[in-house]
Amino acid sequence: MLDYVAAVTVTVGGRALPIGGVALPNRRLVLRWLRRQALRLADGHGRDPARGAPWLGARDVRPVTFHGSDAPEALRAWAGDHGSQDHAMSALESGRPALLTVVDPFVGLGVTLGAWPVDLCGWVAAASADHPYPPRTEAEGA
Template identity: 55%
Template sequence: MNRVGYAAEVTVSDGQRFASLGAVTVRNRRLALLWLRRQALRLAYGHGHGSDVKRESLQLPTADVRPALFHGSDAPEGLRFWATDGRRQDDAIRALEAGFPILFTVADPAVGLSLTLAGWRGAPADLQVSVGPL
């Protein structure tokens, strides 16, 4: 029996091009959301507003995303809010459960960059979403 897993990815875009900071394929939606939350907090706290993110007791079979440097505080605050707000996390897990992708984007207007967290059912190539004009 072929089991469909879940994929998650963090990308950055300047409106013309985008690049992946890292991606993962895991066996269930909870692991995909856990990975996205961890990446959101790592990126937010890498900005210097808070303590370092503690490693969860559950080790995922992938590395963390490459770091991103934010020039303002809006993007890190948005990432922290998304990762720690219970209602948004509940909405995300319900969307994944229903078979819909989740997308969350924060912008760093100081340099014109946006960072997108995405999760979906299937393999990484199964979601064809453009985070900016190509």
């Protein structure tokens, strides 16, 4: 049973573009996946995304090119802050979404990491029908 969904989107010029997502059975796994993606995105700062493609795992988000260090540092800070992780865990436990948006102020690029319970707004049914990059399940990502 898949109880939680996580997704990462990039917003540029008012358009939100999904760059990856997963559906997992519990909130700890969802937050672990989001932390991993936050660190991967931050650690990719300053590298050529085309050369970074071989290190993409089956369930990892696509790389993002940041033009400044503000967004990567905010991603690193969130991933390493126990208080932020506890707050996200509490939100998910109470049935609310856990969201983080960081912005690259040089180009107005926003990256949003989000997780929420599957039953929240019927997201999974809508994602499988309309979403160009629906979240993959554990079995699909293996």
